[in-house]
Amino acid sequence: MARNGFNDPINLKLRNFPDTGRGVATPRNLKESDVLITVPYELMISYTTLQKSNFLHLFTPESRLSIVDLLTAFLVIERDKENSFWRDYIKSLPPQPPWIPALLSQDRVELLPADLRLAAKKSRRLLEESWSRLRKSIRREASCVIDLHSFIWGYVLVNTRAVYVNPRIVRELCDCGSDILSDEPCMALCPFLDMFNHSHEAKTEATLMNDQGKFVYQLTTLVGTRKHEQVFISYGDHDNVKLLIEYGFFIPGNSNDSIPIQSEEVFRVLEPNLNDFQYKFIRSHNLDKCLYLTEAGASFNLKAFLFVAFGTIGTKNLTSVIYNDDYPEEFTCDLVQLCLKLLRFQLRQVETILQNSDLDPHIVDFLGYRKSLIEKLCDIVNKQ
Numbered sequence: 001m002a003r004n005g006f007n008d009p010i011n012l013k014l015r016n017f018p019d020t021g022r023g024v025a026t027p028r029n030l031k032e033s034d035v036l037i038t039v040p041y042e043l044m045i046s047y048t049t050l051q052k053s054n055f056l057h058l059f060t061p062e063s064r065l066s067i068v069d070l071l072t073a074f075l076v077i078e079r080d081k082e083n084s085f086w087r088d089y090i091k092s093l094p095p096q097p098p099w100i101p102a103l104l105s106q107d108r109v110e111l112l113p114a115d116l117r118l119a120a121k122k123s124r125r126l127l128e129e130s131w132s133r134l135r136k137s138i139r140r141e142a143s144c145v146i147d148l149h150s151f152i153w154g155y156v157l158v159n160t161r162a163v164y165v166n167p168r169i170v171r172e173l174c175d176c177g178s179d180i181l182s183d184e185p186c187m188a189l190c191p192f193l194d195m196f197n198h199s200h201e202a203k204t205e206a207t208l209m210n211d212q213g214k215f216v217y218q219l220t221t222l223v224g225t226r227k228h229e230q231v232f233i234s235y236g237d238h239d240n241v242k243l244l245i246e247y248g249f250f251i252p253g254n255s256n257d258s259i260p261i262q263s264e265e266v267f268r269v270l271e272p273n274l275n276d277f278q279y280k281f282i283r284s285h286n287l288d289k290c291l292y293l294t295e296a297g298a299s300f301n302l303k304a305f306l307f308v309a310f311g312t313i314g315t316k317n318l319t320s321v322i323y324n325d326d327y328p329e330e331f332t333c334d335l336v337q338l339c340l341k342l343l344r345f346q347l348r349q350v351e352t353i354l355q356n357s358d359l360d361p362h363i364v365d366f367l368g369y370r371k372s373l374i375e376k377l378c379d380i381v382n383k384q
């Protein structure tokens, strides 16, 4: 990378950390606004890379492939070449992709709680659709390199490592003639940047920018880090389900985490007796979506849903109460009891699922953590 213009002013080190596996350590104290790395655009595997190589000719002209499909195929094909320019980068990638729930067998997916089951099924469907598109589009001479096993390796690595790049800049930098790309070229693989692990507390800024006529991807820290500690970036304000589904890990104590509640569970556990008006109000204001509980209490929609269902106020004032957050005192007490019932139901559900000895060990860990979060929330609600 140094030969190709990579700038690493801090001299960051790769190291194995007990909690996160391989990550990046700093050999000196970092302060706010320190530039961590600058990666030249040519060292990133972007749509420009694919266009400038012969790679796109490996697909039939009528192909319609997403940027993830193409990056996946590129990784797999370059890994198979003896003298690939990307050889050292590919050697730095994990030989086994991280585990993600999309790789669970159908039977094991069925054992998951509803929220996780739906998310795992969706993620599995996206993986299968990508595989099916690639199989149909790739010309016969290249098809022997990509089998299901190598596809999964590439697909999971692309999805867990690629970064966002501004597609407008990417389009400016490549000749977008005969296009087989079906979506925006907004993802790219960025060597070294993809060695940083995620923390919900990290604050960094990453930008694709023009530096004296050349595009570079620059990572800057917005907070200090002590010498020899791990430097994290943030993959986004993700809760633990999102982290588990997309990246295969979760963070105990994640401040973005919550206990999701399905609207069916509210009906099943609390048995509200809704009239037509209440039902339509909930549906038309989308109050049956985004229902969850955190240390701060019920989500906006959960509180509103419960108020519409159980509040005693005349129906005319519903909108004003909900959108001005002007709930009557007596409802606040009812809300505590309703939330407690929902949490206890969640707890029983997790405990029942955990009794199943066929669960995947990653899921056992995750549900053990979820159980402790529900117990913590019960304590908090109980004290209110």
Ligand SMILES: C[S@@+](CC[C@H](N)C(=O)[O-])C[C@H]1O[C@@H](n2cnc3c(N)ncnc32)[C@H](O)[C@@H]1O
Residues within 6 Å of the ligand: 019, 020, 021, 022, 023, 093, 094, 098, 160, 161, 193, 194, 195, 196, 197, 198, 199, 246, 247, 248, 249, 250, 251
């Ligand atoms: C972009 S890579 C980060 C580098 C990676 N650890 C490696 O050795 O190549 C993203 C993957 O790292 C792991 N990871 C990232 N942050 C983590 C964390 N806070 N705890 C555990 N694993 C993490 C997950 O497997 C995730 O899919």
